[in-house]
Amino acid sequence: MNDDGRPTLLVIAKEPRPGRVKTRLTARFTPEQAARLAEAALRDTLALVAAVPARRRVLALAGAPGRWLPPGFDVVPQGAGGLDERLAAAFGACTGPTLLVGMDTPQLTGDLLAPATSAGGWGDxxxxxxxxxxGGFWALGLAEPAAAPALLHGVPMSTPHTGSAQRARLTGAGLRVRDLPVVRDVDTPDDALAVAALAPRTRFAALLAEFLGPAAVRGGSGGSGGGGGGR
Structure with a gap:
């Protein structure tokens, strides 16, 4: 690890192609619009990760990189299997303390990540x-990424109890766990409106306003909310 003790930042994502990403958004948007919203959310997430001090930045990607990928990321393919296996495989591309986030939280800020990305964030x-x-989770950090298979394999993903099951797996392994704030990710049209209202200066919010009109975005429901699947 480098001298200032910063972790690796790991993003897991799908290539934003129509019909392959954010399919639950098609309850209100076309598959093409859903893919564009997914790309906007991914751009916002990667821009934030690129701006946060880190030892290394890794993108575990299902699909091919596009113009949305900023410089400074090492791209690795996602592994096969369920989400639990793919998350574990993504950690396998890293060494030393590593913090993983998904592609569907465009409202992330450096302040939200700061407890786990500060120079002393992994000391205790x-x-x-x-x-x-x-009931899911939006971020997971491991001091020892090599332990990821034992800590992730078999955890039921995309259920109302995914988060509690994952945290119990960590504490059950004897790990000292610290918590980040609750965050809402974008799975449904209601999520999209709420997140855009929380982060009106993001690419995601601007695109949603283009699709629905600025008044619809301003009227989105607030709250921090959260998600934890669909990566």
Whole structure:
């Protein structure tokens, strides 16, 4: 690890192609619009990660990189299997303390990540956990990424109890766990409106306003909310 003790930042994402990403958004948007919203969210997430001090930045990608990828990221392919296996494989591309986030939280800020990305953030813990209000999780940090298979394999993903099951796996392994704030990710049209209202200066919010009109975005429901699947 480098001298200032910063972790690796790891993003897991799908190439934003129509019909392959954010399919639950098609309850209100076309598949093409859903893919464009996914790309905007990914751009916002990667821009934030690029701006946060880190030892290394890694993108675990299902698909091919596009113009949305900023410089400074090492791109690795996602592994096969369920989400639990793919998350574990993504950690396998890293060494030393590593914090993973998904592609669907465009409202992330440096302040939200700061506890786990500061120089001393790993001094008294083995894992960071970012809970989500829908019962999932939006961030997971491991001091020892090599332990990821034992800590992730078999955890039921995309359920109302995913977050509690994942955190219990961490504590059950004897890890010292610290928590990040609750964050809402974008799975449904209601999520999209709420997140855009929270982060009106993002690419994501601007595109949503283009699709629905600025008044619809301003009227989105607030709250921090959260998610934890659909990566």
């Amino acid at each position: 813990c083995d894992a960071w956990f970012g809970p989500a209000a829908d």
